[in-house]
Amino acid sequence: MKARPCSGVIFTDLDNTLVDPRGEAGEAGDAYLEALELGYRIVPVTSKSIYEIIELWDSIGVPRGERLALVESGGAFYGPPGSLSRPTGFNRDVGLEYTELGRPxxxxxxxxxxxxxxxxxxxxxxxxxxxxxxxxxxxxxxxxxxxxxxxxxxxxxxxxxxxxxxxxxxxxxxxxxxxxxxxxxxxxxxxRGKGRAVDAALQEPLLRPCSRRVVTAGDSSHDIPIIERGDPSFRVDYNRDWSRLARPIYLVIPDKPPRAWRRLVETLKTLYKTPSL
Structure with a gap:
């Protein structure tokens, strides 16, 4: 799988960031597809299993060639066949290869x-x-x-x-x-958790062209290792304690999901003067 021109990469939490508590993407699904069309790679970084993420991608309509994910809080990196430099194996149930980032x-x-x-x-x-x-x-x-x-x-x-x-x-x-x-x-x-998983993913040739702009998003202290690696980074604010952050958050999204992810994409378009599609 060849690397395509890339505007950047978005590492995003899912629960209460992109999807609501029932796992519904709603309008965030349209924003996800728009970000792909704008040239971003999107990598969910989540405690969810790959099987949950596949259901989410199917509901949104994410193309098979754009299905990348760091699953189970950083246990493995999944991608389309031929996308990873050193895959550990191939999951026939979901049609994706994966690299283990820890022990099963x-x-x-x-x-x-x-x-x-x-x-x-x-x-x-x-x-x-x-x-x-x-x-x-x-x-x-x-x-x-x-x-x-x-x-x-x-x-x-x-x-x-x-x-x-x-x-x-x-x-x-x-x-x-x-x-x-x-x-x-x-x-x-x-x-080693979400943060180290993001570091490992950025070393993949597929994402190297995207690394000039690393966007991150999360909603809780559990997502701090993701958020600290972004510039810009987005915090979906629920008035939680963020005192553990090593550096300030760039942007706060006051909306709840799924509206929050729509706001994220609109903000990226404003920051980088990207016209609406």
Whole structure:
């Protein structure tokens, strides 16, 4: 796959940045397609599985040659056949090749089982459809796709004390290089997270022509490693604590998704004096 002329690359979070809490893109889908037509490569950087992203791309109508993603918080980089310099393998279910950026869950399964036995929990990768819906808050069909995990485990419990105990124990395992405490879950992986994944993606020949303009977008402190690598960078503002940022955010988007991503594209057109299509 040959690199095409490129206006820049947009690394974007999905949940509450491009899609709403139910996973709907709405008008952000049209903005996504417009950004592609303006010459941008777009790379979702998300905790979602590749199967969730495929459903999103299909709903938007993203061309097969433009399907790039950093999945499961940086566990692997997916792209069209022939697009990656050193692919690890080819996923026949989605028709994309991928480069692993860490170890798969199968390599740390025994540790994850031990952590899950700490108290009453559910591992998302082993959840049935109804458990997956409870954990993710997504409609049933999307929740099933979310449970198809390969690089990032999500451990749920109804007890905050239980989650605190799992989080503390997970930090003691050197093999677990990514441990994130969310309000209702603990997310665990053997990779280096979203920021390092963005760095790795920018080394790919496909994206090198785009690296003169790296645009980033996110909505929470979990997205700080993405946002810090952008210029310009966009923060979808929900009055959250951003004190951990190493440098100031360039632009704040006051809208909620999916309107937020439309505002992002319109702002890029204004900044770089790009006419509307």
């Amino acid at each position: 869950l199968t390599s740390i399964d025994a540790i994850l089982d031990s952590l899950a036995r700490t108290c009453r929990t559910v591992r998302l990768s082993r959840a049935n459809a109804w458990e997956a819906r409870l954990i993710t808050g997504l409609p049933l069909g999307r929740a099933v796709l979310a449970a198809r995990r390969e690089y990032l485990e999500v451990i749920w419990s109804g007890s905050q004390e239980c989650l605190d105990a799992i989080f503390s124990k997970a930090l003691q395992h050197r093999e677990l290089t990514y441990v994130h405490r969310a309000p209702r879950t603990v997310q665990i992986a053997a990779h």
